[in-house]
Amino acid sequence: EFSFAKRTTCLRINLDTILSNIGILKAQCSNHTDVIAVIKANAYGHGSVEVARYLSRHGIHHFAVAAPSEGKVLRQAGVTDFIQVFGNANEVEIPDLLENKLVPTVATIEFLQLWAEKLRLNKENNGLISNDGSNVHTHVGSVVIKVDSGMSRNGCQPEDLVSLIKFCLGNGVHVHSIMTHFSQAWDDPDFTKIQLETFLKAASPYRKHGIKLHTANSAGIIQGFGVDLDFIRPGIAIYGQPLDNMPSTIAQYEELGLRPAMAWLARPTLIKTVGPGQVVGYDQTYKCKEEEIVATFPVGYADGYNRLLSGKGLITTIYGTPCPVIGRVSMDAITVKLHKDTACQDYYILQDDFTSANSTTQMANELKTITYEVCTSLSQRLPRLYI
Numbered sequence: 004e005f006s007f008a009k010r011t012t013c014l015r016i017n018l019d020t021i022l023s024n025i026g027i028l029k030a031q032c033s034n035h036t037d038v039i040a041v042i043k044a045n046a047y048g049h050g051s052v053e054v055a056r057y058l059s060r061h062g063i064h065h066f067a068v069a070a071p072s073e074g075k076v077l078r079q080a081g082v083t084d085f086i087q088v089f090g091n092a093n094e095v096e097i098p099d100l101l102e103n104k105l106v107p108t109v110a111t112i113e114f115l116q117l118w119a120e121k122l123r124l125n126k127e128n129n130g131l132i133s134n135d136g137s138n139v140h141t142h143v144g145s146v147v148i149k150v151d152s153g154m155s156r157n158g159c160q161p162e163d164l165v166s167l168i169k170f171c172l173g174n175g176v177h178v179h180s181i182m183t184h185f186s187q188a189w190d191d192p193d194f195t196k197i198q199l200e201t202f203l204k205a206a207s208p209y210r211k212h213g214i215k216l217h218t219a220n221s222a223g224i225i226q227g228f229g230v231d232l233d234f235i236r237p238g239i240a241i242y243g244q245p246l247d248n249m250p251s252t253i254a255q256y257e258e259l260g261l262r263p264a265m266a267w268l269a270r271p272t273l274i275k276t277v278g279p280g281q282v283v284g285y286d287q288t289y290k291c292k293e294e295e296i297v298a299t300f301p302v303g304y305a306d307g308y309n310r311l312l313s314g315k316g317l318i319t320t321i322y323g324t325p326c327p328v329i330g331r332v333s334m335d336a337i338t339v340k341l342h343k344d345t346a347c348q349d350y351y352i353l354q355d356d357f358t359s360a361n362s363t364t365q366m367a368n369e370l371k372t373i374t375y376e377v378c379t380s381l382s383q384r385l386p387r388l389y390i
């Protein structure tokens with residue numbers, strides 16, 4: 004059975020599965036296409052430090068996060084690879100970006116002006132930017148410029164790209180790459196095609212300056228958009244989590260061989276026999292009809308087990324028998340009705356497959372959300388066990 008690290012619950016994460024999922028995604032692309040592994044939000048709950056270290060040891064040297072603080076955590080853990088920070092870079096972030104040798108995603112000339120000025124001052128003072136011999140140094144001061152090709156969220160207008168690039172070329176700011184992001188690559192090929200064309204029209208002329216291009220998130224990669232450019236930027240699919248809850252999506256994942264890398268396990272902290280008429284948990288929402296075996300697990304909404312699953316959630320024995328979550332989900336505990344005959348030591352709170360009642364996909368269905376939210380809600384306090 005399962006050996007727990009520090010608590011009677013933990014996430015079991017298979018790093019090799021993540022690497023294998025990346026291999027599958029890369030195989031959909033041109034030979035020259037490299038990977039920026041998206042490890043924001045603590046690697047979608049999987050643990051950004053461990054994921055980055057493992058991938059870096061296995062030939063992945065580009066990562067993306069969503070906030071400078073996430074990049075700082077990686078740097079402090081000794082990750083020396085290229086780390087891009089998504090989102091529209093803001094001037095308040097400049098000190099953290101530079102100090103941690105992070106590559107901002109830029110949409111405005113105002114940011115570039117401040118960035119160039121800071122780089123110039125640092126160079127003059129022979130200051131903050133030091134050559135520590137790591138490969139990260141080659142990216143210090145570099146930027147990624149983002150073009151908005153139809154999401155109206157992040158990035159510059161396509162027609163403004165020319166002035167941003169011109170500024171960079173004239174002011175010693177190295178442009179690592181130009182990117183855009185797809186809004187609906189999974190199920191709207193017509194719109195995605197327009198996004199890709201809009202982007203390429205604006206950005207292609209700069210390839211001759213050695214500037215790289217990238218567009219494809221997981222959906223784009225699987226549907227074949229932007230897979231011949233310089234990088235792909237997969238997130239959810241490297242963790243083997245389906246992009247949506249449709250059976251056809253799961254079928255496609257299975258066909259490609261993409262597999263979930265994470266399971267959530269737990270062990271009861273107490274098992275009681277509760278008599279007929281007795282109530283369980285906050286607000287008396289569950290009353291035992293007969294003598295029932297009630298187990299408490301150390302898993303609550305503060306761990307990422309959503310309170311909306313009160314009276315609805317299912318966990319399974321490690322042999323697959325479903326057991327209903329009864330009563331309210333508390334902050335730090337759930338109560339579960341066990342079956343006498345199938346009780347065992349360890350239980351899956353979340354299964355690492357697509358179809359079990361407690362797979363992330365089914366949980367997302369129940370919560371009317373997507374696996375992204377289920378995974379990124381998994382709290383920092385849950386121990387992660389890497390296998």
Ligand code: PLP
Nearest residue numbers: 041089184220221236237238239
């Ligand atoms: N690229 C950008 C700019 C993103 O914001 C994200 C995630 O939201 C990704 C790539 C990865 O997307 P996905 O997890 O759908 O593969």
